[in-house]
Amino acid sequence: MAESEDRKKELYPLPLASSTEEGGRLDEQHNMLKEHLGGLFPCPDVVAQVMAGGEEQTKSVLDLGSGSGVWCLDVAHQFPQAQVIGLDTAPNLQQTKLPNCKFEIWDINQGLTPFYGQYDIVHMRFIQGIVDHHAATIEAVRCLKPGGLIVFLRAGGNVTEDRTTMVPAASSRMPDQSWYQRFWCFAELGSTQRGIPTEEYDHDYQQGFWDHDGIDARTCGAAFITVPIGTWVATSNPSETARLRSIGDFWIKNLLRVSKVLAHVMVTSGRSEKDVEFLRAHLEKELQEARIRSSMLIRAIWGRARGLGDASDQNQDPAQSGDVTLPALSNEPGKYRITTIFDSKAAWTKFNTDLVSTMTPDTKGLRTIPGFDPIEG
Template identity: 30%
Template sequence: MDANSRNLHSTPRVDQSAYNYTESQAATTYAGSMAETSNNDQTNVSTYSYRSNIDAARFLRQAYGRTINAVSDSYFLPSDDDEWNRLDKQHTAIVLGLGGLYPEAANVPAILKSQGGETKRILDLGCGTGVWAVGMAREFPHAQVVGVDLAPVPEVDDLPPNVRFEVDDLNLGLDHHEGQFDLVHIRLVGSGLKNIRQVMADAEKCLKPGGLVLWLDIDYDLYSQTNFVYKPVASELNPSGVWLQRPIYEMRRSAVLGGSDVHEMEKALDEGLWDSPLLDPATCKTASLYLLIGPWATGGNPSLDQYMNYVGSLMRQDIMSGHRAIHPLLIRTGWSKETVNEWSDKADKEMEDCNDKMSLRIRIAWGRRRAAEDQPAPSLPAQTEDTEAQPRHIYPYMFVYNTKEEAYAQILHRTRDKPTVAPVHPADARERSKA
């Protein structure tokens, strides 16, 4: 676990002064938002004030033996100690794969470079434990960082003075953040969004001209590590398939049954942001980050193998905890506790044996806001030779696609063996019994 992760305790206790929340002195509520704003807050960002862990508890509830957020039914995942620890391991694996907190290693520092006394501002939508926001606040101490999530973040030691956190639901709009940020980061929130195209447009509107939006989200399919093609999901009709694939597959299906727009999220990010009217298509790219599941790398380079196996070990720990974290979601949509426990037991054995070399893909898309309608993004400040960003990572399974055509070709490659018939769901069986 990296230094930032160690500074994030897993106690979901929230205190106003400790978190540097903006005090809410006016009773103004933004349309479509649960947040309040202060008349004397010049940044005009949304906040919801907490003054005790009792007050924070209003955003949480108990379900199926786990603590779940109480703000949105579409994101029915835990918000407790085990989940915080899992998310921090996941964060570390992603950072190791990217070689840093973000892709676009040259452009992000240029966008956030302090110029003429202007305050640079970063918005982290779906901030989870707050670890990414805290890391960015430390890397760019001259910038102001705002983290937003459905539930209070866990207690943070040594919180940098330039970061604060807010509770809000992205599905309710982001008008109160419009035009204020140089960088907007959205990571792994797709299963909780009800209208991805609207949230994408809202996030882009939060950018200043020239600002950068970064989207990262999970691919709910698993891939072979040899040629990065779809691994078949196990079912009663296909017991030779991958059992780890089954709870992940059912998570996506259960999210859709709960109102999530996750299928459109997958399509939108894989196709990229080139057609967004607010973004400069010349600055848009997509990428695939394939994270190993398990320490099975044996490429012949001991240093690289050690690096990759650390990523694989973190991802195995993350997923072993993660596929059990989704049990409440699967049970809610009709699966029995015994069935999901059986899937998880088989999935754990697969990952422990490491016989089936698999990877989890992180889909990534980004682009910069135009200077004005139909105009390109503003030029970035020139970087001197000693400050110019150098390649930051040695992880070999990060692939960047520079055009729509490249992105589309990779979609066809990844899904060429993917079946179109879904495993039977309990709801299907109930419908058949009625017929």
């Protein structure tokens, strides 16, 4: 099911990573995420287990939608015995820098047959151009060796300072709420209208890999990661405060760059240019004034392929339904919590249900009702 170049452009809204500007933006974004997470993976302990023994035995890593290629290069550098390959519909500018890293042009929507069964790690981060997310996930799992690790990351919307509530989207009736949230909802609705089912992506991320055929549920995990938007964070440690503020400052600039491109996407999904410009101007003002103390939320999910375990290698979540205890979510005074890890499906799905239930009906409507008025609603 090869797609025409025009169709690919339509499905994936951002500029090609091969352009110097977008490639540079993705490099900077990657470096900031690495700084924020303290590394290349949200689950470094599992990665260490999977990559152990790489001195004797070549390990291999597959990155789906590798963008500028910078994540692949960093992984190739960190694990010199591993072979790293990045797939993307667009070429990038980094073809020859390390001997254990290469890139191929490949559309994930075609399936991943040539890559089946060969990888210790399959990674996918911030991809939007996939038409059938369930099918792509099944394909990605098929690329794993027995015991191999799959790791997916996706950004979505903004949450309040205390990390437990979705910030309501602004409108002219509620101008003090978040124009950034409103902008995000529109961008997602625009993607859905262009054939990328963002609700399906969300559903997959909110379920994690626990019930996935081919994945050993005992090895699954998920992370709720928050990135401050703006320079509002104050912690009891001045150097940590400075670090988080420079990250927050970067994300303002990054979101403004992305918003310029997504404005065009919204126009193509039926918004008038005037409305989109109005929205973008409010977003810019909100971000520059640091009016709302919010964080961008990122969900990360992971799990290891079956095949290494014993006969009881069954998909059973150790936590029973009923009373589910969530790990700590809120920031404590003087501290900014970056990551909360979940090791049970029951806790992860409860967390997601609770968080999504804090979306106001207007905010939910923005993401799901085609033609919902962009400003007045």
